[in-house]
Amino acid sequence: MPPSVTDQLIDNNRRYAAGEARHDARHPGKQAIKPSRRIAVLGCMDARLDIEDLLGLQTGEAHIIRNAGGVVSEDAIRSLLISHHLLDTKEFIVIQHTRCGMLAFTDDLLKSALEGDRQAGELVSKATSRQFVCRAVASSSPSTFHAFRGAPEALDSPPDVTNLGRLADSVSRSLSAIRNHPWIPLDGDDAISARGFIYDVDTGLLQEVL
C-alpha cells in the first residue's frame, strides 16, 4: 500500500519542525476547485498555527477548516461533508495543539462574564491579562463555547501530563464524532479516513493521537 497523503504530510511536518520552509507563499495562479491532494484539515484558529506551513501543503491542495479549538462542531461537520461529498476529499486530519486557550476557561465563566457577572468578568480579566468588558445581556447563540473538558489551567501553560491528557481526549472524541456521523462514509469506494494530532506550538512538531 502506498503511503497516504497524511503520512506524507507527517513527513513534511518533521522537516518544518527542523526549520525548513515546505510551503510556497506565492500566489499559484489559476487552480482547480477540487483540492488536488484530496485532503481536508480541521485545526484550531490559533495564531501560532499555519496549517499549510506546518503540513507542507501547497495552495490548492487541501481544504482548511479552522475554529476556536479545532473542535468537531456542527459547522466543522458541515464543512467536512461539503468537502467530501461535493469536492472529493477522502482523508480528514484533525489538529489540536499545546498551549491552547480552550484549556484555560470554562463555558460558564465566559458566559457569566459576558452576561454581566462582575466577579466572573474580573476573573477573565486576570486570566487573560486584558480588561474584559462585559456586555450585560444574554444570548441564545453560541449555545456553547466548547472549552475543553476538565479543570481549566492558566492561559498559555506549557505542555504537561495533565493538559496533554486533556488534549488527547479531545482529539479522540473529535475523531469519534466524525466517524460516527450518519453522513460520513467509512467503508466502500467512498470511504474517508480520519486521523488526529496534537501540534506542539513551541517545537512545530505533530504527534499523532492513536
Next chain:
Amino acid sequence: MPPSVTDQLIDNNRRYAAGEARHDARHPGKQAIKPSRRIAVLGCMDARLDIEDLLGLQTGEAHIIRNAGGVVSEDAIRSLLISHHLLDTKEFIVIQHTRCGMLAFTDDLLKSALEGDRQAGELVSKATSRQFVCRAVASSSPSTFHAFRGAPEALDSPPDVTNLGRLADSVSRSLSAIRNHPWIPLDGDDAISARGFIYDVDTGLLQEVL
C-alpha cells in the same frame, strides 16, 4: 489616524496578487498566545485560499477561522467571541471568494441526495463530476449547509455580474450578523471593527464590499 491593520493587509494583498511572497513559511519558534496584530480573519476553507499568504500575515499575527463558504455560522461567532474577549483581537475581516462551491448547490439538493433520493444524487454527481454515494439516512445535524442564497450556478463558474452580486450580498449579510450579535462590542474602548471582501482566486486580489 494611522492606517488600520486591515489597511496594511490590503496593501500586502496587492503585492501578493503581483507575485510577491509576503508570508514566511518557516516555523517561527516560540510565540505569544495573543495574535500580535490583534486581528481575526474569517474565510472560506477553499483550497485556493491561503489566508496568511494572501494577506501577507506572519505566523503568530492573526486568528484564522475557516469554514465552507466563510459564513458567519454560530461556530464562527463563537470563535470570534473567544478571539476578542479572551485573546484581545479588535479587527475582524471576512473573506468570501469567486468560484466558490457554495454558489453551485442548494441545501435541499444536497440533503435529498444524502438521504437517498437517487435523482438528487445523480444531479450532484453530474454537477461535481464525481460519483456521489448517498447515505440513505437523515440527520438532524448539520441543520443547514449554508449554500449561498440565489439560483445555483455550475460549479467553479468564473466571476460574472450575477455571482459577484450573490457574493457581495453574502458578505454584507455576514458583516451585519457579526455587528448585530449581542456580545460583539461596536463602541467604546472595547470596540471591534469588521470589514468584508471578495477574493478573486484567479488573480489573487481582494475587493472590499462596502
Next chain:
Amino acid sequence: MPPSVTDQLIDNNRRYAAGEARHDARHPGKQAIKPSRRIAVLGCMDARLDIEDLLGLQTGEAHIIRNAGGVVSEDAIRSLLISHHLLDTKEFIVIQHTRCGMLAFTDDLLKSALEGDRQAGELVSKATSRQFVCRAVASSSPSTFHAFRGAPEALDSPPDVTNLGRLADSVSRSLSAIRNHPWIPLDGDDAISARGFIYDVDTGLLQEVL
C-alpha cells in the same frame, strides 16, 4: 406481545376525534419526575394541537417536546436524549400536522424579509395577512427556519395529495434522523422505538406514517 403505549394512545386519539375528552385538565397534585408511561412526544407548536388532549395523556405520563413544525432539530434530539437516558422513556412519537405554517414559506423568503428586503417583506405580509415589519439586520442564528421542503403553498391550505406528501416525507425524515443519531439506542434492553404521525387539525385524527 402486549400493545405498546403508542398503540393505546392511537386508540385514545380515535375517541378524541369522536368528541370525547380523554385528558383530565385538573392539577394532579404531586407526581414523580419520570413520565409514568415512559413516552416522549415531539410535536408542532401549532395552537390547534393540544398534544396531551389528542393522545389522551394525563399530566405526569409523558414528556412533551414542541417546536415550529415538530421537526427533529438539534434541540429536539437534546430533549429526547435527556428524556431517555436520564428519565427513562422508551417510546418516541413524532407528530406533524395538516395546514402547518411550515408548508407555506421558505427560509430564504423569511430571512430576506427580516434582513430588510422590502419585496420579500411585502410577500410575507400578503401571505400571512399581517403587516410584516422587517428588522433590517442579519443574524447568525437561527441558521435555518426548517420550512418544510418543497414548493410553498398558501398559508393554512386544506390537506391535498401534494401537502400530505410533503408532510409524510418530513415525518419519515424525522424518524430517520432520530433512529440514526449515535446516542439513540435501537436494540438491547435500552432500545427505544420511534413512530410518526400526521395529525389532521380539522378532524382531530392521527394517521401513522409507515
Next chain:
Amino acid sequence: MPPSVTDQLIDNNRRYAAGEARHDARHPGKQAIKPSRRIAVLGCMDARLDIEDLLGLQTGEAHIIRNAGGVVSEDAIRSLLISHHLLDTKEFIVIQHTRCGMLAFTDDLLKSALEGDRQAGELVSKATSRQFVCRAVASSSPSTFHAFRGAPEALDSPPDVTNLGRLADSVSRSLSAIRNHPWIPLDGDDAISARGFIYDVDTGLLQEVL
C-alpha cells in the same frame, strides 16, 4: 390599560392551583391557524407540566414550545420568530419549574457517560435510579445539553433557596436572550413583551421572575 393576556393567564393559574379545571380537553373542531390570544409559551417538556391546563388556555389560543428545561435555545428562538413574524403573536411567556431534571446533572457528566466513561455512567445510573447504557461513541450534536448553571443537586429535589436561585437566574437569562435577539422587536407597533415564571410542580402555582 387593559390587563394583558399574560395577566389573565396568571389569574387562570391561581384557579388551577386551587383545583379548578380551566382547560376544555375536547377537540374544538376547525380553528384558525393564528393563535387567537396572540401568545406563545415556552416551557419545559417535563411530564408534570401541562402548559394549556396550568395557564387555562383553550386549544387554538396559543403556540406552545417545549424542550428540556424550557431554555431559550436556537430552536426556541426559531419557533418564537415564526410565531411572531408569521403568525402574529405579541406576548411571550417562559416557564421553568421546580424539581427540574436540568438542575441535577452537568453537560460533562452526561456526555462522558454517553461517550463510554464507565465511572460517569455509574454516576448517572445512581443519580437517576435507572441502568444507564453508554453508547461509547462521541457526537458533534447536540453541542450542549443546557444543564442549568451551578452545582448539580439530587434529582427531583424539593424547592429550596439554592435551586430557586438557580431557576430564577435561568429564567432571567432566558428573557434577556429573547429580548436581545436582533430579530425580536421590542418597540413600535410590532413590539412583543416577554415575561418569565417558575412553576411549582407540587402546588401548581406560577411565580413571576421580575
